[in-house]
Amino acid sequence: MRLSVENLSFGYRNQSVLKNIDLTFPDAGLTVLLGGNGCGKTTLLHTLAGLLTPKEGRVLLEQAPFSSLGRKAIARKLALLPQMTSAPAGVTVRELVMQGRFPWQTWWRQWSKADQQAVDSAIQATGIEDLVERPLEQLSGGQRQRCWVAMTLAQDTPLLLLDEPTTYLDIAHQVELMNLIAQLCAQGKSVITVLHDLNQAAAYADHMIMMKEGSIYAQGDVENVFTQDNLKVVFNLDADIIREPRRQQLLCVPHTDHDGIVADSPMPVAKVG
Amino acid sequence: MNDSTSVSALPKSGGVSLKLMGMLAVGLLLLVVCWLHLALGAKSIDWALVWQALFNYDASDSEQILVREMRMSRLLVSLVVGAALALAGVLIQAVSRNPLADPGILGINSGAAFFVVAGLLFVSGSRSVSVPLLAFSGALFAALLVVMLTGRQQSSGRMILAGAAVAALFSAMTAVLLLVDQQGLEKLRNWLTGSISASDIRKLDWVWPYLVPAMVGSLLLAKSLNAHHLGDMAASGLGVKVGRLKLLSLFVIVVLSGSAVALVGPIGFVGLVVPHMARFVIRNDFRWLIPYALLLGAIVMVSADLMGRLLVRPYEINTGIVTALIGAPFFIALVIWRVR
Numbered sequence: 001m002r003l004s005v006e007n008l009s010f011g012y013r014n015q016s017v018l019k020n021i022d023l024t025f026p027d028a029g030l031t032v033l034l035g036g037n038g039c040g041k042t043t044l045l046h047t048l049a050g051l052l053t054p055k056e057g058r059v060l061l062e063q064a065p066f067s068s069l070g071r072k073a074i075a076r077k078l079a080l081l082p083q084m085t086s087a088p089a090g091v092t093v094r095e096l097v098m099q100g101r102f103p104w105q106t107w108w109r110q111w112s113k114a115d116q117q118a119v120d121s122a123i124q125a126t127g128i129e130d131l132v133e134r135p136l137e138q139l140s141g142g143q144r145q146r147c148w149v150a151m152t153l154a155q156d157t158p159l160l161l162l163d164e165p166t167t168y169l170d171i172a173h174q175v176e177l178m179n180l181i182a183q184l185c186a187q188g189k190s191v192i193t194v195l196h197d198l199n200q201a202a203a204y205a206d207h208m209i210m211m212k213e214g215s216i217y218a219q220g221d222v223e224n225v226f227t228q229d230n231l232k233v234v235f236n237l238d239a240d241i242i243r244e245p246r247r248q249q250l251l252c253v254p255h256t257d258h259d260g261i262v263a264d265s266p267m268p269v270a271k272v273g
Numbered sequence: 274m275n276d277s278t279s280v281s282a283l284p285k286s287g288g289v290s291l292k293l294m295g296m297l298a299v300g301l302l303l304l305v306v307c308w309l310h311l312a313l314g315a316k317s318i319d320w321a322l323v324w325q326a327l328f329n330y331d332a333s334d335s336e337q338i339l340v341r342e343m344r345m346s347r348l349l350v351s352l353v354v355g356a357a358l359a360l361a362g363v364l365i366q367a368v369s370r371n372p373l374a375d376p377g378i379l380g381i382n383s384g385a386a387f388f389v390v391a392g393l394l395f396v397s398g399s400r401s402v403s404v405p406l407l408a409f410s411g412a413l414f415a416a417l418l419v420v421m422l423t424g425r426q427q428s429s430g431r432m433i434l435a436g437a438a439v440a441a442l443f444s445a446m447t448a449v450l451l452l453v454d455q456q457g458l459e460k461l462r463n464w465l466t467g468s469i470s471a472s473d474i475r476k477l478d479w480v481w482p483y484l485v486p487a488m489v490g491s492l493l494l495a496k497s498l499n500a501h502h503l504g505d506m507a508a509s510g511l512g513v514k515v516g517r518l519k520l521l522s523l524f525v526i527v528v529l530s531g532s533a534v535a536l537v538g539p540i541g542f543v544g545l546v547v548p549h550m551a552r553f554v555i556r557n558d559f560r561w562l563i564p565y566a567l568l569l570g571a572i573v574m575v576s577a578d579l580m581g582r583l584l585v586r587p588y589e590i591n592t593g594i595v596t597a598l599i600g601a602p603f604f605i606a607l608v609i610w611r612v613r
Binding site (some may be wrong): 046049050051070071072073074075076079080081082083084085088089090091092094095100101102103105148151153155 | 412496499500502503504507508509510512513514552556557558
């Protein structure tokens, strides 16, 4: 049991964002967090990464509460890829990836062989060998995102938290990244990620968690959670669930008969989803 | 297909030897500037005599006394002040993620100067040794004021405006104090425009117990600053305590700029210009940026002091005025090209 939360609540001022969440994340495989905008999934991810201190309850990392662990100790177990990554000026791709080794370094132990190996394999796994000497600010959004993923991989943690990792990528790179993540899970890492693309989530998730208004609405495997009823409640989305022909995986197809919305709208804008 | 050896075969961290060579070159340049500083001035002194004054001192020779007692002291003070201000600039630009930040522009120097003036005028018996402490408290007060005025958005423009306001406020209050006390004005006018003189060497004794730990401390922060450069969230994810890092940096900045003010008065723009020079050479690795900035800061300061003595021979321009004359156009250029 690598990561779990007990009775977790979090809020800003009077507004509560997370309400009494109890969760135990699977030790291997890909866990996908789904939910509408503002349902608290990013807040949950940040609490899991230790960036936010819960108002109530606690996060347990390998049975130990976060409050008893140092920040670096947490960072050796758990890596976070934030949603908005920057392109810091004057940093090459290699330097970025090398930063992933920060939690492993101390004053008496600087750059070691293990550090070098972790960086090399992260660079290889993400296929950015040709970019390593380039400054980050010269790269496209997709290339940059792969470099940030490489940095979190270099951190060499059993747990990976990814906040919408596919956002800036074109479809081919999205698939490539999701395949990489699936491969990491097959190697025994547990990955927890927020995704916006429902079909991507259904295709890759081993475990699916749907959130609504700061609480867990449904969780379990895709077949049980990715249902027409749950999508209606969680996203207020009318959709059909069908199976794709090749691997019989679930797909959601939103209903696109939106006549009523268009008629009421002052601007002729079609709203989908 | 790339095999694993092709990746490992690349150099570990991009030309360490090149960076060391660069540092050596900058060090040599510093030595040259120091030499010129000793040899040139209202009176140019023969190089052989400078050499003698350094390594075979004859206390009866008036020119050797000039080199040893006057210029040497002044050189040492310039070195220390330049290094301290440059380092403060590197840290303040790093923590605020603002390429225009500088202890002068953000009003930290003015705050320190005001506290020193007020302390010396109003608190009797608060001479000499308490000057650095007055400067530190002023610098801290001004820095906190700027942080508060900037608010949570961390907008670069807002921070510079807040700094300008704080700087104006403290300069005005200093001016008022000095109007009230005309004698004080005579004594402090020179100091307030940032003048380096040989007698400042005595003040080094007051500040080094603070300055040395601050300089060492900034080197210890280098690795965390590298991670911080990737963004607050990414840095926290890597295990950096971002809040603590910012607080520590703030204290180091306060001690560095407060020490500089206590020594020679408020000198602006060195903290702005030098980090950009250093980044031009070394990009953004703080483990290298900090030592480079130390050396470059010393070079800039010693050169500015030298220019102040040479430009209107046999008169002198205060060093702080020279740095402002060079630094202000640089600041404008930065605003035009670096800030959108």
